[in-house]
Amino acid sequence: MYLADVTLREGDQMPGREYAAEAKVRAGRALDRLGVDAIQAGFPVTGEKDVQVIGELAAECEADVVALARAVSGDVDAALDAEADVIEVFGPVSDLQLEYALGTSRGSMFEQFDAAIDRVRDGGATPHLTLVDAFRTEREHLLEAFDRYADVPMITLADTVGARTPASLRGDLDALAADVDLSRAGVHLHDDLGCATANALAAHEAGVGKADVSVASLGERAGNPALEEVVVAGVVEHGESFGVTASELVPACREVLDALGESIPPRKAILGSEVTEHESGIHTAAMLREPRAFEPFDPGDFGGERRLVFGAGTGRSGARQLLGRAGAPTDDETVAVYLDRLAAEGPLDTEEAVELARREFA
Template identity: 60%
Template sequence: MPRMQLNDVTLREGDQMPGRAFTADQKVRAARRLDELGVPFIQPAFPITGEKDRSVVSELAGTTDADIVALARAVTGDIDVSLDAGADVVEVFVSVSDRHLEHLLGKSRPEMLAMLTNAVDHVVDHGGTPHVTLADAFRTDHADLVDVFESLPNVPMVTLADSVGVRTPASVQTFLEALREDVDLGRVGVHFHDDLGCGTANVLAAYHLGVAKADVSVGGLGERAGNSSLEEVVAACTVDDDDTLGVDVGELIPVCRDVLDELGESYGERKAVLGSAIAEHESGIHTAAMLSDPATLEPFDPATFGGGRRLVFGKPTGKGGARKLLQRAGVDADDETVAAFLDLLDDRGPLHLADAVALAEREFGS
């Protein structure tokens, strides 16, 4: 088992974004692609919200390698609907910070604890597997969090949510280091939002402290600024720690792009990992080096994750790059030929690598 398991929340979080209304078929098709990627948990829906989400869970349950997770408030009605839909896991969530207890839940802390433990017991008594998410946990006092964990000794996974995206890697590290004095991080998950641009970095900080699970989303899709990005977390752990997190990294880019396409969601050409332009090089200094050793100017071979690079040659191409192209074409790269080839590239570029080599062969080959 990987050091940290992933719970994909793309379909549930994304559907809650303003102006979105994914269809049941879109959610099911996207979930099946995510299942092919190998994520162990997929949270596609919040069944109490309506027939669409209930049907998504029902159609997916029992047909995927991933456990299908249904979100539920800590009330029996939500839980019963999730269980009736056949969810493998019922993710019960409740607010735990003083601010959320007062302004969202309208409960005292003892009332919240009773509500949560009763909800978990209800899941277990009806044959379900409970997970728990503690909303606004990263703004909750340490002692109060420990009380919650002690009230849930048999829940296999308890996720701490940074519900407003206020944490940074440094504060995540400090928070979790203190918590692990009293709580086994092997049953702790994390859920971050990207409001400070730290969503992925926060997951990585938690990963290195030994948390067991992280909520992630394709392209960072989610409410407000979005959630921690699935593809960024996987790529970072693969490159930095040689840990693929149990997913098929060779399909990472194609699957994530397919999921976003299926949902009608766009992503920028310079989006980390996914963007088409992040492995495109045109600068003369860059392309010359890349022809010798691509790792000179890339953090990873995009093919590792199912992508590809593009080297572009034209006006910016320098003598070094032109000479290497000519050599690839089997042409004697003397100064005169290099100069003539640079003029051609200036006139006919920009050209991709194969086209640039073909031009050299055609114009200067024997």
């Protein structure tokens, strides 16, 4: 499975956001250096900004630069003018969305897809197709789409309203796999039920060829599968980094967020400042001996860092180990005095705590 990053398009559609072209280009460059296979950089028909961003990134990125287009000629022409590598045509296929979002029939929608895909090819770009609300669409209609567009290299199934859990999504994909080569299927997922990252991993396990992801889950409503979570979970669970440079993951994601002016919640998985910080006396004492005791992964493997914090909560075992590292006595009396000093001067990180022990007791 390869990753298509949608941060630049999905994030820009969040309420109150309007990323500048320069910010999107800078973020796109960071994603390209990280090694994602595709960057969905914008929706060109919405304005000149996205045309500029897509053109600049397409000219310099190794990743495929993707433009989004509805299945209408104006959208496709705008995407072609932007010189995108891939034009991702999208439209609904579920009864709900066809009736209430577009007021059209499935047959008419397929005819629009036909015309849009032909127009993409005639313009020299590669067409992809996204089936909106695919996971609430009858399987027979999905099979019809895969058969009708057998020459489209990637058909993405969108869980547009975030209605699936890993079990139901896997059931849908396994049923499709009886008739469809899932390596040419992608998934576009939303986190409305808090399942987006888990759903992306379930899709990988089912054999899906592509998953859309976004840095820190930036995207409409609850967002999309978090790029950083999918990669770290992929490495931990499957030994699979999905083609990105795992050791650069955290710095690259932080660079993207910095470029876009987005903050990182301190408790955000993988990226948050407090996620790899440990202060509990039981935890820090064990982690001084072996960090894996209370970590699912080494943050350094992904360009992050752990921080052990010592202060009022530090226990005797941890204090004794810190004194030992400083070459200081580790008798009970020294430990007791050192714990008082840690409580007074903490919280300190490991280096600071060892230096205190060395300065005062060694």
